[in-house]
Amino acid sequence: MTAIAGSSRLDDVRTEVVRACRDARRDPTDVTLVAVSKTFDADAIVPVIAADQRVFGENRVQEAKAKWPALRAAHPDIELHLIGPLQSNKAKEAVALFDAIHSLDRVSLAEALAKEIQKQNRKPLLFIEINTGAEPQKAGVLPQNADAFLTACRDKYNLLVSGLMCIPPQDEAPGPHFALTAKIAARNGLKLLSMGMSADFATAIALGATHVRVGSAIFGARG
Numbered sequence: 001m002t003a004i005a006g007s008s009r010l011d012d013v014r015t016e017v018v019r020a021c022r023d024a025r026r027d028p029t030d031v032t033l034v035a036v037s038k039t040f041d042a043d044a045i046v047p048v049i050a051a052d053q054r055v056f057g058e059n060r061v062q063e064a065k066a067k068w069p070a071l072r073a074a075h076p077d078i079e080l081h082l083i084g085p086l087q088s089n090k091a092k093e094a095v096a097l098f099d100a101i102h103s104l105d106r107v108s109l110a111e112a113l114a115k116e117i118q119k120q121n122r123k124p125l126l127f128i129e130i131n132t133g134a135e136p137q138k139a140g141v142l143p144q145n146a147d148a149f150l151t152a153c154r155d156k157y158n159l160l161v162s163g164l165m166c167i168p169p170q171d172e173a174p175g176p177h178f179a180l181t182a183k184i185a186a187r188n189g190l191k192l193l194s195m196g197m198s199a200d201f202a203t204a205i206a207l208g209a210t211h212v213r214v215g216s217a218i219f220g221a222r223g
């Protein structure tokens, strides 16, 4: 795909984000567009950076480590978010590389992240992933365990958790999953909500998303 195509799709997504905010009577500056660049190489990412996009999401530590140091050297104001599952043995690399981690979902990972955050003196934004559809193959804390897990993160591991993330089941309407995630966040005093992807970010914004993770609508279909 060409550079021009990449940034015109970005313009369309930005317009849709602003429209969704207006419809929801929300301030567009309260919604961060995370451009999900997984599987795309630097050639596809450069035009999106050139169009002033500064927040990017990746789902694998190794892929991000290979792609981003060079891009960030040229653009130090870029923020990199990890949106995919994280193995505890990669916590060290993840804390070094990412400004936000959207996939905190178990005690062993909380422990590993806490250790690295202290050691490296870094402060990544942390989101707990909620498995709102209770899908066995999917990562995330079950909704009924969310409050207790959050308390453990705070009290046992001294982690500052800023928000919740969810990925609704593919074959269901996303709205109820976004609403449930927003409700769990509200009762726990969490301000940030990472929810909404290319197909449903407007719905997510209507239900309070502060971070929408949009890949294919910006970069095109993944091969």
Ligand SMILES: *Cc1c(COP(=O)(O)O)cnc(C)c1O
Pocket: 036, 038, 059, 083, 084, 167, 196, 197, 198, 199, 213, 214, 215, 216, 217
């Ligand atoms: C790939 C991915 C996205 C982006 O998906 P699109 O449908 O391409 O917008 C968002 N969130 C997560 C967790 C992903 O893995």
